[in-house]
Amino acid sequence: MSFFPHLLLALLEGTVAAAVLALSALGLSLVFGVMRIVNVAHGEFFMLGAMLAWWIAKMVPGGPLAGFLAALILAPALVGLLAFATERLLLRRIAYDPEATIVATIGLMFVIQQLALSVFGADAKPVAAPFTYRIAFPWFGFSGYKLFVVAASVALLLGAWWVLARTRFGLIMRVTQFDRETATAFGIPVNQVYAAVFVIGAALVAVAAVLIVPIQQAHYLMGLDPLLMSFIVVIIGGLGSIRGSVIAALIIGLADGVISMFFTPTLASIIATLAVALVLVVRPQGLFGVPAR
């Protein structure tokens, strides 16, 4: 294969990575934007989504498609339930203190990881793709499922944008983000908004995991990479800025795809991290973030 087909393949793979990354970063960004906390266990919600997808796909009879659809609904719901419990039993008790939250969610990260290891075991778990259509390019075939992942992510991102920008619930979230105390004064149940946002963030990352798991196998240590990549995306895009997160996800995802294809994934991660350093030197609030008020 010559250079251009190689590049095309790298860009296609990069788009798939970017789409899933945007989805998981959106969850992190939403939680940070509205609640002003960083959920370090975000990557473990991703891992749990993937593990549950494997387990549900195995349990549901009727072939890969039925299993996939069941997982797409049940896995985010279960992860959302866990997120709800975390929010009520942990985060609320420490009053969403930013530092304490980080420490507590680090603890949660270890707990979820170890429990997943004990329950599901250490081996990687494959999940069959719901369909196996291949698109034939002149130089190589490309999995149609991967393009479906891109389409699904774009649809979800647009949906999230629509909810935030156009609905009453989105307005309530934005108000809470803008000024928590005034929101409380106007009778907005801030605690319930927080719970909802935390659950939605976790469900989004779980959906991303269900989408990716037919491409990349489920493993109990798989959570760290999406966590760090989401951090990178969210920082470059500006903490709390959804538009910035999506653009940053695209840049990082494509760059990651190209560098991984021509060099090694390790080098790609190192470069992505150093890109963050550069962004921070030039613009401490991120590319699209507004400076703290």
Place this chain on the structure above:
Amino acid sequence: MSVRIILLHAGVILALFLMQFLASDYVVLTFTRIMVLAVYALGYNILFGYTGLLSLGHAMFFATGLYGAALGVTRFGLGVPEAMLVAIGLGIIVSTVIGAVSLRASGVAFMIVTLMFSQAAFLTVLYFGDYTRGDEGIVISDEFRRFSLFGLEADLANPVLRYNLALAFLALAVAVTLAVIRSRAGHVLVAIRENESRTAMLGYDTARYKLLAFVLSGAFAAFSGASYALMFAYAGSTLASIQYSIHPLLWTLLGGAATVLGPVLGTALMFLLVDFASGFTSASLLVVGVALILLVLFFPKGILGTLRQRYLPWLP
């Protein structure tokens, strides 16, 4: 510095010295490890406890010392004392550069940036697997661990020497910490933790003081990493992973942030707890995770922090 403060800290060091005559070989080995890593936690506490900056990336400085020393003796033909000095020097250089960049971010962004730099360092260790031997790690053979200093022959494979050297390092680290936090600069660090903008308004160059705390804690971490590599003859990539950034945070929180002896106590207790728990479960990370959550929920000031609040207001 008041007499009782000096007596307390000297007493702890003395007790640790006397312990080697009573304890079994296994306990002596465990405590050698605890003391070496307590140096790491002590340095971390200067940044986290006193200055109020939560770094999630100190494993990179620990690893700098670890690999600086390990590669120094095995590949560059350095003696043990020279390798230690080179490793600490490297730790100071790396932490100055990383500190200068990451301190531009504040609050949550600072934590994430340090976490990611550390991950980049970890990946770099894996990337240069030809030299670092990645997961498998470098095993330092005994011939590289013999050295002579001031005409005295020494061998780090000797457990008695190792214990007392670790104790000396710990005593040094405690003394430096005490000196720093009782100094003028130390008070500025606490002022930054309490209210950074007010401290800046009073005319202190807060960026410089924060960098000072960062580099100091980085140097401690590199010192601890270098001692770890040379004393236990091993440097592996696990010791550069995120867990080793979280460990000093956990130890400091458990013992009590912003208390001098807290990190030492926390390190010892956590080691003994994991040791004890390994009797029932192989999942030591589960213990770490649950400990973190319980501490944050019910015991945010840690052991010595709570003691100081209730009974011993003079505790430094």
